Every structure is written in C-alpha cells, then in structure tokens.
Amino acid sequence: QKEVEQDPGPLSVPEGAIVSLNCTYSNSAFQYFMWYRQYSRKGPELLMYTYSSGNKEDGRFTAQVDKSSKYISLFIRDSQPSDSATYLCAMTSGGGADGLTFGKGTHLIIQP
Amino acid sequence: EPEVTQTPSHQVTQMGQEVILRCVPISNHLYFYWYRQILGQKVEFLVSFYNNEISEKSEIFDDQFSVERPDGSNFTLKIRSTKLEDSAMYFCASLIRDYNEQFFGPGTRLTVL
Numbered sequence: 001q002k003e004v005e006q007d008p009g010p011l012s013v014p015e016g017a018i019v020s021l022n023c024t025y026s027n028s029a030f031q032y033f034m035w036y037r038q039y040s041r042k043g044p045e046l047l048m049y050t051y052s053s054g055n056k057e058d059g060r061f062t063a064q065v066d067k068s069s070k071y072i073s074l075f076i077r078d079s080q081p082s083d084s085a086t087y088l089c090a091m092t093s094g095g096g097a098d099g100l101t102f103g104k105g106t107h108l109i110i111q112p
Numbered sequence: 113e114p115e116v117t118q119t120p121s122h123q124v125t126q127m128g129q130e131v132i133l134r135c136v137p138i139s140n141h142l143y144f145y146w147y148r149q150i151l152g153q154k155v156e157f158l159v160s161f162y163n164n165e166i167s168e169k170s171e172i173f174d175d176q177f178s179v180e181r182p183d184g185s186n187f188t189l190k191i192r193s194t195k196l197e198d199s200a201m202y203f204c205a206s207l208i209r210d211y212n213e214q215f216f217g218p219g220t221r222l223t224v225l
Binding site: 032034036040041042043044045046049051090092094096097098099100101102103104105 | 116136142143145153154155156157158159160161162167168170184201203207209213215216217218219223
C-alpha cells in the first residue's frame with residue numbers, strides 16, 4: 001500500500017479558475033503537511049505548511065487537512081499561467097530527524 | 113533571503129567511480145537532509161543529519177552512501193562506487209529546529225554512464 005497517493009495529472013484549467021489539488025495518505029502518524037511547487041528540473045519550493053487538521057490561507061493559496069479522512073488539499077484561487085508547475089504534497093510524523101514522505105506530484109497547466 | 117545552495121548543478125561520472133555532492137545549508141539551520149528524485153518518480157528521503165551524526169536513514173541509504181559535515185558550512189553526500197541506477201536529481205534540504213519547514217536546494221543532476 002502506497003503511503004502517499006497523488007494524481008499525477010496533467011490537470012489543465014483556464015486562467016482565473018480555482019484549482020483543487022489533493023493527496024491521500026495511509027500513515028496515521030503523519031502530523032505535519034506541506035505543499036511544494038516544483039518547476040522542471042528544479043528544487044521543490046515550499047508553499048504551505050500545516051500542522052494537524054484545519055485550514056491555512058496565504059494569499060491565493062489555501063491548504064486543508066482532514067486527518068480523520070487522511071486527506072489533504074491545496075486550493076489556488078485566481079490561477080495564473082505562472083502557477084503552471086508540478087505540485088508535491090509531503091508529510092512527516094514530526095521531529096527534525098524524520099524525512100518527508102512525498103506524493104508523486106500533480107502536473108498543473110494554467111491555460112492563458 | 114537565505115537559501116540552500118548545491119554544487120555542482122550537473123555531474124557526469126562513469127559507473128564505479130566515486131562522486132561527492134556538495135551543499136551549503138541555510139546558516140542557522142540545524143538539521144540537514146539528502147533526498148533523491150529519479151526522473152519521473154517521487155522525491156525520496158535518503159538521510160537526515162543533526163549534531164554531526166546521522167539521525168535517520170532510509171533503506172536506500174546503504175553502505176555505498178556516506179554523509180559528512182567537514183566544516184561549519186558544507187554538507188556532503190558521497191557515493192563510493194556509482195551504479196547506473198544512481199542517476200537522479202539529488203536535493204539537499206535544511207531545517208531550523210523549532211519548525212518542520214524543510215527548505216530545498218536547487219539540486220545536483222547526477223548522470224552515471
């Protein structure tokens with residue numbers, strides 16, 4: 001059973017649309033949840049960081065965590081062509097020693 | 113804004129050769145990590161390092177791999193005898209102790225021929 005599942009896409013939406021990206025996971029020990037953005041052959045760039053369940057908003061981005069369903073989401077409002085990238089979810093049980101467990105990433109395309 | 117840096121950006125080597133990948137973590141960060149990403153695959157955790165010793169390692173991180181912090185700024189990953197399947201992007205990351213936000217470097221693309 002894969003620990004973190006994420007639809008690889010591609011997901012193509014028109015400029016200005018609301019984008020919804022999701023991950024499911026199986027390990028109930030995960031407590032910290034992140035979303036990274038990755039451009040082709042570049043390093044992951046941290047977008048959002050959430051601890052436990054709940055919502056967090058930062059500008060056009062909203063991260064949601066539902067630990068009871070083992071489901072996390074990232075919403076992008078007023079999407080722009082510059083948002084086109086691969087979005088990776090990542091999670092860890094906590095403690096600095098723990099490495100992150102990543103999803104495979106969703107390739108997002110925002111059409112002008 | 114401080115960032116993680118990595119050198120070289122691209123390394124080409126022959127199978128069986130040793131390679132050393134270098135990273136300079138963010139200066140006040142205390143935990144350091146190596147990850148790899150094989151083309152088209154997930155980012156995978158290799159090892160974490162704290163207080164000059166390995167904290168955790170994955171099953172990928174076998175005896176062919178080693179890490180070192182040779183001075184106050186650099187953090188290195190050594191692969192002793194490279195295999196074709198070691199070809200991947202290798203990312204260094206660092207974290208300040210009180211938060212779980214890991215910041216990644218731009219990566220080193222390793223090509224083993």
